[in-house]
Amino acid sequence: MTTRIKDLNTAPNNVGKYLSTQGISRRGFLKFCTTMASMMAVSPTLLPQLVEALENAPRPSVIWLSFQECTGCTESLTRAHSPTVEGLIFDAISLDYHHTLQAASGEAAELAREEAMKAHWGKYLLVVDGSIPLGNPGFSTIAGMSNLDMLLEAAKGAAAIIAAGTCAAYGGIPKANPNPTGAVAVQDLIKDKPIINVPGCPPIPVVITGVLAHFLAFGLPELDSLGRPKAFYGQSIHDRCYRRPFYERGQFAETFDDEGAKQGWCLFKLGCKGPSTYNACATTKWNQGTSFPIESGHGCLGCSEPNFWDAGSFYKALSVPTGDLGKIAGYALAAGGIAGAAAGLLAQHKKGQAIKEHKIVTVNDLEKGNSA
Numbered sequence: 001m002t003t004r005i006k007d008l009n010t011a012p013n014n015v016g017k018y019l020s021t022q023g024i025s026r027r028g029f030l031k032f033c034t035t036m037a038s039m040m041a042v043s044p045t046l047l048p049q050l051v052e053a054l055e056n057a058p059r060p061s062v063i064w065l066s067f068q069e070c071t072g073c074t075e076s077l078t079r080a081h082s083p084t085v086e087g088l089i090f091d092a093i094s095l096d097y098h099h100t101l102q103a104a105s106g107e108a109a110e111l112a113r114e115e116a117m118k119a120h121w122g123k124y125l126l127v128v129d130g131s132i133p134l135g136n137p138g139f140s141t142i143a144g145m146s147n148l149d150m151l152l153e154a155a156k157g158a159a160a161i162i163a164a165g166t167c168a169a170y171g172g173i174p175k176a177n178p179n180p181t182g183a184v185a186v187q188d189l190i191k192d193k194p195i196i197n198v199p200g201c202p203p204i205p206v207v208i209t210g211v212l213a214h215f216l217a218f219g220l221p222e223l224d225s226l227g228r229p230k231a232f233y234g235q236s237i238h239d240r241c242y243r244r245p246f247y248e249r250g251q252f253a254e255t256f257d258d259e260g261a262k263q264g265w266c267l268f269k270l271g272c273k274g275p276s277t278y279n280a281c282a283t284t285k286w287n288q289g290t291s292f293p294i295e296s297g298h299g300c301l302g303c304s305e306p307n308f309w310d311a312g313s314f315y316k317a318l319s320v321p322t323g324d325l326g327k328i329a330g331y332a333l334a335a336g337g338i339a340g341a342a343a344g345l346l347a348q349h350k351k352g353q354a355i356k357e358h359k360i361v362t363v364n365d366l367e368k369g370n371s372a
C-alpha cells in the first residue's frame with residue numbers, strides 16, 4: 001500500500017490499466033475478482049460484470065481522515081502481506097490523503113488534501129476512522145483544525161463516506177461512558193451524504209476493501225438498518241461459527257481450560273457475543289484467512305456493534321436464561337436425533353427471522369422456540 005500523492009496527475013485513471021502498470025497480471029486480476037465476488041456474495045453469473053466494471057472503473061480519489069482512534073483501523077489494513085486483495089484494491093485507488101501513511105507532513109500534507117478535494121470535488125470518496133469530539137474543538141486537531149471542521153469541510157465535496165471502524169460508525173471506545181470528549185459518530189453529524197458504516201474495532205481489512213471494490217464496481221452497497229453493508233454484516237458471527245453444532249447440542253465450555261474448551265465446544269457461557277454480533281469474522285477470518293478470535297479459543301467481544309464497550313460483560317453469557325442451558329442438550333438427547341434435528345430447524349427458523357430484524361437471539365429464546 002502506498003500513497004499516490006505524487007502520481008496524482010500522471011497515473012492511468014482507470015483501475016484495470018493502473019493495475020497492469022503495477023505488474024498485476026490478467027490472471028491475478030481475475031483471481032482477485034473471483035475472491036471479491038464470493039466475499040460480496042455476488043452471484044457467479046455476475047462475475048463477468050464485476051470484472052468488466054472493476055477493470056473500467058475510474059480510479060477514485062480517496063481522502064482518509066483519522067480522528068479520535070487508536071490507529072488500529074489503519075494498523076489492521078497495513079498488517080496485510082503482499083499480494084493480497086487488500087493490497088490490490090489499495091493499489092486500485094488513488095489514496096490522496098492519509099496522514100498516518102503519507103510521506104508528506106505539515107503544510108505539504110494539508111495542501112495535498114486541499115488540492116485533491118478541489119480536483120475531485122463532488123467525486124472523491126471520504127474514509128473516516130475515529131470519532132469526533134464535540135466537547136471542545138481543541139480536544140483533537142489536525143494542523144490546527146478541529147476534527148469537526150475538517151469533517152464538515154471534507155464531507156461537503158465527497159460522493160460518499162465510509163465510516164471505517166466502530167469509533168467512526170458509532171462512537172466506539174472514545175464514546176464509552178463517561179464520554180469525556182463528547183465523542184460522536186460520523187452519521188451523527190453528516191446527514192446529506194451516503195454513509196457506509198464498516199464497524200469493527202478494528203474492522204476486517206478485507207471487508208474495508210470489499211466495500212471499496214463494491215463501490216468501484218456497482219456503486220453503493222445495500223445497507224442494513226445500522227448502515228452496514230449487508231453482504232458483510234448480514235449474518236451474525238454465531239450463524240457462521242464452526243462451533244455452532246456444539247451450541248445446538250448444548251455442549252458449552254464452562255472455563256477456558258476445561259475439557260469442553262479443549263474439545264472446542266461453544267463459548268457462549270464464557271461470554272461469547274457471537275449471537276448478537278453481525279460481522280464477517282467467521283467467514284473471512286483474519287490475517288489472510290488464518291483464524292479469528294473464536295477459533296483461537298476466546299469468545300467474540302461484539303466489537304462491531306453500536307454498544308460495544310459500554311455493553312461490557314465480556315465474560316458473562318448474553319442473557320441469564322430462566323431455564324437451564326442444559327435443557328437444550330436435554331431436548332435433543334431425550335427426544336432422539338430426529339426430534340433434536342427438528343428442534344434445531346425450529347431454532348434456525350427463529351434465528352432466521354431475528355436476523356432479518358437484527359434482533360438478538362438468546363438461548364432463552366431458542367428454548368421457548370424448541371418447546372413451542
Ligand code: FSX
Pocket residue numbers: 068069070071072073074129130131164165166167168172173200201202203
Ligand atoms: Fe476505533 Fe480505529 Fe477501534 Fe482503534 O481507527 S474502531 S479504537 S481499532 O483505531 O477507530
